Amino acid sequence: MSNECKGKNEKGGRSMKRLIQKAQRGNDQAFLKIFQHYEADLYRMAYVYVKNPDDALDVVQEVAYQAFKKIGMLREPQFLKTWLMKIAINCALDVMKKRQNVIHLKPEFEESIGSTETDYAITMTLADMMDSLHEDERSVVVLKYYQDYTFQQISDLLEWPIGTVKTTLYRAVDKLRREWKEADCYGS
Amino acid sequence: MDREMKRMLADIKIPSELHERSRQGVKRAKQEMRREPGFIRRRLMTVGIAAALLIPTGAFAYQSLLADELYGSFDEMKVHIVSATLEKYLLLDAKLNQAKGVLGEAEYEEFKQGLSVFTDTRIAYGNANGNVDYEAIPKAERLEVKQALSDLQPYFDQLNDQPAARDVLTADEYDAYIEALMREESIRVRAGEYVEDMPDELRQSYEEAIAIIREVDRKQQQN
Numbered sequence: 001m002s003n004e005c006k007g008k009n010e011k012g013g014r015s016m017k018r019l020i021q022k023a024q025r026g027n028d029q030a031f032l033k034i035f036q037h038y039e040a041d042l043y044r045m046a047y048v049y050v051k052n053p054d055d056a057l058d059v060v061q062e063v064a065y066q067a068f069k070k071i072g073m074l075r076e077p078q079f080l081k082t083w084l085m086k087i088a089i090n091c092a093l094d095v096m097k098k099r100q101n102v103i104h105l106k107p108e109f110e111e112s113i114g115s116t117e118t119d120y121a122i123t124m125t126l127a128d129m130m131d132s133l134h135e136d137e138r139s140v141v142v143l144k145y146y147q148d149y150t151f152q153q154i155s156d157l158l159e160w161p162i163g164t165v166k167t168t169l170y171r172a173v174d175k176l177r178r179e180w181k182e183a184d185c186y187g188s
Numbered sequence: 189m190d191r192e193m194k195r196m197l198a199d200i201k202i203p204s205e206l207h208e209r210s211r212q213g214v215k216r217a218k219q220e221m222r223r224e225p226g227f228i229r230r231r232l233m234t235v236g237i238a239a240a241l242l243i244p245t246g247a248f249a250y251q252s253l254l255a256d257e258l259y260g261s262f263d264e265m266k267v268h269i270v271s272a273t274l275e276k277y278l279l280l281d282a283k284l285n286q287a288k289g290v291l292g293e294a295e296y297e298e299f300k301q302g303l304s305v306f307t308d309t310r311i312a313y314g315n316a317n318g319n320v321d322y323e324a325i326p327k328a329e330r331l332e333v334k335q336a337l338s339d340l341q342p343y344f345d346q347l348n349d350q351p352a353a354r355d356v357l358t359a360d361e362y363d364a365y366i367e368a369l370m371r372e373e374s375i376r377v378r379a380g381e382y383v384e385d386m387p388d389e390l391r392q393s394y395e396e397a398i399a400i401i402r403e404v405d406r407k408q409q410q411n
Contacts, residue, residue, distance in 0.1 A: 018382055028218050032211060039210050044200045053201075057209045064213030069221065145193035 020077040023068070031068050038081055039064075041147070042088045048130055048142050049092035055099075062091045082157050085147065089139055089158075096135070132179050137172035144169055299343045305336035321377040322370045338366050350408045357404065368400035 022030035039060055046059035066087050074083055130138055139158060143149040151169075155162040309329060313320045322330050342352040354362050375394045379386040386394060 014384065017384055021382060026218075026221065028214050032214055035210050035214070036207060039206055040202050043202060043206055044197045047200050048197070053203055057203060057206065060206060061209040061213040064210040065217045066213075068214045068217040141193065142197070146197045 017077055020071070020074070020080065024072045024074070026072075028068065031071060034080070035064055035067070035084075038084050041081075042084060044146070045085060045088050045142060046092045046095075048138055049089075049135070050095050050099075051130075055095050056092075059088060059091045059095055063088045066091070082149075082153065085143070086157050093135065132175050133172050137168055137175070140165060140169045141172045141176070295343070299340065302336045302340040302343070305332060306340060309333045315377050319373050319377045321374045323374050324377075334366060334370065337369065338362070341366070345408070353404050353408060356407045361404075364400060365404050368397040372397040372401065 016034065019030045019034050023034060042063055043056050043060050046056040046063075047053070050056050050059060063084060067084055074080065130141075133141065136158075140154060143154045143157065144151075149157070151162050151165050154160075154165045158165070160168075309325065309332075310320055313325050313329075315321075320333075322333065325333075338354075342354050345352040345354075353365055357365060372394060375386065375390050375397070379390045379394070383391060383394065
């Protein structure tokens with residue numbers, strides 16, 4: 001990394017720290033600036049679980065709400081993203097739990113109020129792949145392959161033993177490989 | 189796998205209203221926090237009652253606000269405190285009104301008395317944010333303001349519907365708590381608002397003060 005680049009990164013890190021400190025004192029504008037960096041990732045993370053834009057947006061709104069209320073308790077600002085992810089996973093699981101208690105609309109109604117066609121196509125690809133995974137497996141796959149977390153970080157975030165993280169990931173990857181193989185067969 | 193996963197997730201379209209939804213979440217949290225006691229106390233005690241005051245312009249000038257009794261003219265306040273907002277002023281005014289209702293007339297007078305010692309010190313010695321370096325003021329005044337703070341804290345606790353710090357702590361612990369509140373503010377005046385910019389010895393002292401304050405918060409919540 002060049003010195004200039006390093007300097008910029010350090011400066012960026014410092015200004016982020018300042019924003020976090022401001023947010024911890026209740027400054028909502030500072031918090032929103034920070035949150036803006038992560039909201040797209042949080043949305044995608046939520047989407048993997050809830051699989052529709054409306055619920056994923058609800059999750060992000062709830063994460064913003066909970067995180068701003070609790071940011072004063074965040075002791076290690078360098079773990080901010082991990083902390084937000086954790087809140088997002090919990091919120092997404094809550095939405096799913098609630099959804100299980102709701103009687104679903106008939107498919108024809110869902111179509112008329114649901115997402116746009118493009119969204120739907122993406123949902124299908126992703127849902128097909130992810131549907132075969134258990135919620136826990138989904139978390140590990142997304143954190144590992146999309147967020148580039150290490151096993152140790154995933155273990156800290158989900159509060160699981162590191163061995164459990166590894167076996168869950170291997171099991172999930174195995175399932176996904178089989179899915180992809182089948183998809184390839186149909187596709188070709 | 190890695191690449192596939194990234195591509196797949198990157199394909200999820202980000203809705204245009206995403207940021208607005210984040211904003212709504214924060215807005216709701218902020219509204220609730222205003223009603224929650226813990227936040228009010230921290231703001232009153234450390235960011236500064238004096239910093240919280242101020243500067244209504246024309247439209248409000250005719251109103252007789254309770255806080256006027258404490259601060260005299262706003263022009264005078266403006267000289268000392270520049271980081272003031274109308275919103276914070278009105279918040280304080282509301283708080284004082286609440287104090288009047290909750291505490292009863294006699295107690296309120298006592299509360300206001302203590303508060304005015306506290307804020308007079310800020311007007312006389314406060315920096316641009318209204319914060320005071322208590323180590324840099326005359327000893328007699330430091331003693332007086334410390335006494336005012338010790339006497340005020342139980343009122344804040346009562347207003348915040350929390351057990352009084354004075355009751356959950358021993359006399360020595362309570363003294364250390366008041367000292368910690370003063371030290372935290374003093375260091376911010378000397379070394380700025382940002383912990384990472386503080387010289388090592390001040391940062392250590394600052395963090396010790398914060399640890400004491402948090403411990404007291406924890407004890408109050410447990411009781």
